[in-house]
Amino acid sequence: MSGIRSGARIALGAALSAGIVAAVALAVPATWPTVTREVQTVTAAPEPSTSRLACGGSTLALGRDIEDVSALQAAGAQRVTVGSTPGTEATSGEIAPADVPDGRPAAAFTAEPQDGARTDLAAAGSTSVDADDLAGFAASACTPPAMESWLIAGSGLTGAADLVVIANPGDVASRVALTVYGATGETTPDAGADILVPAGSQRVVPLAALALGEQSPVVLVSATQAPVQATLQSSITRTLVPGGIDQAGATAAPDTTQTIPAVVGTSDAGVGASVRLLAPSDDTTARLTVTPVGETEPVFEVDGLALVAGVPLEVDVDELPAGRYRVDLEAAAPVVSSLWSATGIGAGSDFAWFAAADAISVPTLFAVAAGPAPRLTLTAEGDADVEVELTAAAGGGVASTVLVPAGGSVTVPVDARSVYLLDARDETIRANITYAGDGAIASYAVAPADAAAAPVVVRPR
Template sequence: MSKGEYDNENKSENKNASGLVPETSAGASSMTEAPAAGVSDAGAAAKDASGAGATPRKRGVPRAGVIGGILTAVALVAACGGLVSAASLTPQSPASRHLEAPVASVPAGSSVGVCPGPARLLEGTPVGTDPQFSPESATAKTAVSAAVLGSSAGVIPGSRLAPLKGAPLAEIAKGAAAAPTASAAAATASAAAATASAAAPRTPVLIAGVVPQREVDNISVLSADAQDNRQAAAGAVLSYTAEDGDLQGSATAACQQPGNDLWLVGANTALGRSAVLNLTNASSTPATVSLDLLGSEGLIQAPGSRGLLVAPGSTRSIVLAGLAPGQERLGVRVRSTGGPVAAVIQQSVLRGLTPGGVDFITPGTAPSVSQVAAGLEIQAPAALAALTAKPGFADAGPALEVAVPGAADAVVEIKLYGRDGQKALPGGGVVTAKAGAVTEVSLAGVPAGTYTVAASSDVSFAATARLTRGLQSGDAADIAFSAASARLGSQHIVPVPRTGDRQLVFGAPEGRATVSYTPITADGKIRTAGTADIAGGTTVSIKIPADVGGSPLVGYVVSAAGDPAYGALVLGRDGRQDISAVAVAPEAAGQRQVPVTLGY
């Protein structure tokens, strides 16, 4: 053996010993190493062909075998590459892929607010859950007040107040280039604003289209077109009053943006209590609704609470006593597939022949570890204690209704913040709320005044505060509900009914906040703003005047800065025990970024 042949044989043996050039090719591991062997042999073949640096071939290995091995290695490389490419192109199950969901920009849509219809008395005992209503009280009145904010250029977006079906009740503005037609004064203001904007385009000119107070006899919808890729800043509130009958008192509700997952807490289906859930579909898509019912002892399995069809442009009313009878505490989760729905519970109380009040329970914020409700009015503690101790009057006092949807109990800490700071609850303010149930926590025992209630827990929960007015068991009383709301941002529209004792209530549970409230008058003008500087842990009340600058006040534009602040509108009537509360509705939404998921 020559020296060159000896060296080549040693190199070949070393490669085989290290595993870089396997002697056999069985299994996937051999295929993955074949390309390296193929490249090495190909390089040797190239040297042989060129004659430069050539070394004698190993004895006993024909040249045809070397070439065949090279071709086999190349074929294996191609086959493996094909398999990899095919695998990368073959659809895989979603569980086998880990991809970031792309984000798409969604333009702002129209602003839609669905206003409930008048409060109506149930007639007799309904069969199942379908209600029959008796004629309304002779003194009952129901009206909607609305406002739509114009742009800084003095243009009011196309907007209208209309029934679910039919011609508009009030045309606020016909389009982007049109002036509001709610009143001649508003039209004049729009024209003046447009002129001022053309003369001095850098000076913002704010006007509003208004519906001061329009009487309605059914469900209505406030709609406003998007403007500058933002939802229009718009809002409406429905107010009901009656001075006689079983539904005497007042009930007020903000007209709500429909949704597909809503929480309503605070209903009562015990003896003498009536709770009617109204589901409204203002879209053009059918909605299929399912209800989750949480009672005082846990989740209620109720036949007929699933697959409720609500046709487009229609309302479906459900007597909750037909699904969950005898429940002193009841929470309802409304989930809709298809079209979004608006949901409201008409809650009323009748103690024997004495009316105990009426109000609308509206959706609050989704379950969270922290909930805040503003505008809680509490009466004198001694008189409340005497009243609630009487049979049938346990729900005649203020309380916080806490619904825990999860499987774990919630330890909830409750704090009340008044004008002078925090007031301690007699029981300490810490309770354990049962999982899958609704727990009531009394808020009585603190000095009379107006408060903000804040609750926190280690487990998510939903909450609504109950307000009461009236201390004599033989006299008609009233109730109200203030659902937990989101913190204040910028340009919330707060319409205000024309008459009655009206207050804006703002609370800042922790940290200092500054809230500005800018009046909107019936002539469409935006007046000079007022400012409330709220110290941390306090609540302020602002009395609403009848008019500003010689024109009736119809609403406010509310904005907040600093630490979280919350707001509500509290309404009463002089000389009567009427009370109602409306949480400040969320601000208008702009363009959103939403994840888009592709799958099978």
């Protein structure tokens, strides 16, 4: 009997197993219902912030007080031109020169957002000095404070009295470190360590305290707690004769390509130019070309420049006849660069540092400081011509269109003490302002507006 029950259980189990296998076999080709989940995204427009600019301030003289040769004195006040988005107003402020007892405050400007959009703001200043120990013309753009700035200018050799000027236009104190790149590579001098720059104040550090004896220094200004604006004021005296002044702003951030839209050449015999370049992080090779603005064939070209990481290289350029020249640098690793040019080497001469310019792809305001014969130079990138609309920001000026040929450059005159709106219609260009006159030369790059920051797309995980 038990055997019969066992056989029955075995038969029943076999039948159930067969039924399950059959059911699975039938289910395999069947289409199971699926659920598709869309990726959820949220587009968040950053809250517009206050636009803020800081200017380099007055030209400063070092060593005028024989009882305190390290004392700084004001030598020439800066004349500033400022403007903001039409229909808005810029508010003026001051940055106290903590290291210059008799110095005038440097100018600062702010502009509040309007109708939920950040206000574009532009300013630039210039200085003329004619004294026994200091003479020349300088111009610089007033720029937003930054956490990092590259200053490629100046010298630590005898005859130079160069100064790193650091301004904090904000409401929070900043701590700044100055890293110097020289003949032995990257160094962190004691004079450049942990510099406290209180809110609304300006600090000045002599370049000789950072890079004494360095012929081609590069200074990296790094800030914590709050961003700062940095410039490098340079001057030179040759056998007791002043040979010019300059106020150099930060150059474009490290990149594999760098462009200086225009440098000013002179026709004086014996006066050349030199390009200073640095690969901050990696050994690399570079190609340098100098091309007359409006033309396509270089007048100076060198390929295979070997750059050792952290060590600046100075390249002498053939004498450049009077005119404006575009400078292009291409490298296999990120580099920074600028060019030095002078009107002469005797009494009444002047010099300038020409910084590489950042790319501009949004409508941008720029200011033209007072000075001799200012010109705007535009360069285009890519394979297509670029139409740039140029409009005087004040007075309802009529827009003019400047055609920049593909991969080329063009220069146009602009009015001193004026503000313009530059619109490349979503194409990418670079631009700078240059000045050239009798014993006067200067330049500064046009910085792209950040008022048109793109919305942020957030994708929750």
